Amino acid sequence: MSTRNRLRSLFTLMVLNGVIPIRTQPLYVVNLLASPLSFLFFIYIVSRGHLLLYGILGGMILTILSVGTSLQSDLTHYRHDLKFQDVVVASPVEAPTYIAGMALSELVYSLPALAVFVVLFVYEGWATPFTTVVVTGVLLLVWGFASAFAFTLATYFQDVRETFLFSPIISLVLTVLPPVYYPISALPAWAQVAARFSPTTYAAGLVQGAVGLAPLSFSEGLIDWFVLGAFTAALFLIAAFKARWRDP
C-alpha cells in the first residue's frame, strides 16, 4: 500500500469511528467530558481549591488516557461482535494503520474535553512556547502508549464485557494512584516508590515541572522524558510482537 493510500485509510478510519458516531450520538462527547471534569471538581472541593492547578494538568492526562480505555472497548466490540477486524485483516489495510486510525478517531471524541483544559491552561497564564512543546510532547506519548496498550489487550479479550472489568483497574493504576492530580510529595514514601512503576507519574512530573508547579531539575526532566519514552517504546514493541492481528 502506498503512503498516500495509507493516509487515506487512516483518515477514513478516523472519520468512520470518530466523526460519524458523534453525528449520530452527540452524548459520546459528554461522556468523555464527564470523567475528567468530575475528577477536577472533586479535587477542587476536597483540597479547597489548593490542588486545582494540579487538577487541570491531571485532567489533560486523564482525557488522553480515556482514549485508550475507549479504544480498548471499541476494538474488542468490533472484533468479536461485528467481526470488523476480520474484514480489515482481509484487506490491504495494515495493523499499524488500523490502530493509528482508530486511535485518532478516539482523539476526536476527546477534543472537546481537551479544549476545556486548554482554555484553563491558557487562563492560568501557563501557555508559553516551552510549556506548549512539553505538554504536547507528553500528551502525544501518553496517547501513543495508551493506544498501543489498548490494542494489545483488545486482541486478547474474548468479550467486550472483559473490557469493563479491566478499564477501572487500568484507570486506578494509571490515574488515581500515580500523582497525576496532586504532587508526588503528597504520597507516603512507599507509595512514591510504587508510583514510579506507572508511566503517568513521569508524564505528570514533566507537565507539573514545565509550568513550575513542582520542582524539576534539568537532569530529572531528562530522566522523566527517557522513562516515558521507554515505556511508550516498550508498549509499541509489545503491540507489534504480541498483539493478535491474525488469530493463532
Place this chain on the structure above:
Amino acid sequence: MDSAIHAEHLRKVYPHAPPGVAALEDLTLDVPKGRIYGLIGRNGAGKTTFVRIAATQLEYTSGTIEVLGLDVGREARRVRASIACIPQESRPLYFLNVDEVVYLYLKMRGLDPRDARRRTNDALAELSLTEYAKRSVQRLSGGLRRRVLCAMVLASDADVLFLDEPTTGLDPLARREVWEAIRRTSREHRTLLLTTHYLDEAEALSARLALVEEGRLMLEGTPADLRARVRYPYRVTVQAPFPEEELRSYGRVSRIEGGYLVFAREQDARELARLALERGARLSMGPVSLEDIFLEVVGRSIEEDTANSRAEEAESEYA
C-alpha cells in the same frame, strides 16, 4: 488449471481443542482463478476455518496454502492487497448509513474517492439497495444488513473474494439478487470462494464444489463430476402402492409421504419409470440433487452438527 487458492495437506488444530481433534485434516484443494467455488459442509465441518486461513485471518498448524501464488503464511501482506472477505456472522457498523458502509470500506482499502463513489452507487443499485442508501444500518432488517455487506465486498477491487455464508437470513428474492451480483462479479474474472449451507445456492452458483466433513475433503469437482461419483446418480419418486421388495431390486429405497424414493443407476431408473407408468403410478425422475449426494457421502443431513464442531467450539472458547 491456474489456481487462485492452492492448499496442500493443510492441517489446523485450535490451541484449546481436545486432543486428536483437528478442525482441518490433510486438506488439499485447488480453487481455479476467475470462477465461483463452493465449499459445502455441515456446521463445524471446517469451512469457516479454511476461509479464515486463506483470508489470512487465522494461522494454520501445518501444510501449505497459497493465494494467487503467494504464501499465506509468509506473504500475508501481499495476499491482503488482493482479497476481500465477508466473515461469517459479521455485521456492518451500526452507526453508518448504508452508502457509508460501502463507500468508507472502499476508501479504507485505498480507493480514490471518485472511484469509491462510482463503485458504491453501482453496487447499491445492483443489490436493490439504492432506496436505502441514506438509511442508518440500525434501522435495517438482518437480511438487508447482510445484503449491505455483500455490496461492500462485491464493490471492492479485490481479485479473490471470500464470502462466508453470505446469504444467511435473506429472503428468497434477496438471495437471488445476491446470486446475480455474485455471477456478475465472477464474469469480471474474479475468484469467489463461497461457503454455504444452502445446497441449492452452491449448485446454482458454483463452477466447482468441495464437500468438507470433519475437516477432511470428501468430494471435489463440478456438480456433474460429483453426480458421476455417487453409486446411484438418479432419483425416482413413485407415488403409489408398490411392493417395496420389488423396488429394492432397482436401487436404494426410502419411504416418503405417499410413496417411495428410489436412488438408482441410470438404466435401472429408466426401467423403474417405465414399469411405474405401466402400473399407472405418479412418478418423477431426474438426476440426484446435491442434497442427495451430501446424504450419501456424509450419511447425515447438512442440518445436523458434526462431531468436529468440538474443534470449533475450542476456537470460540479461545478466539
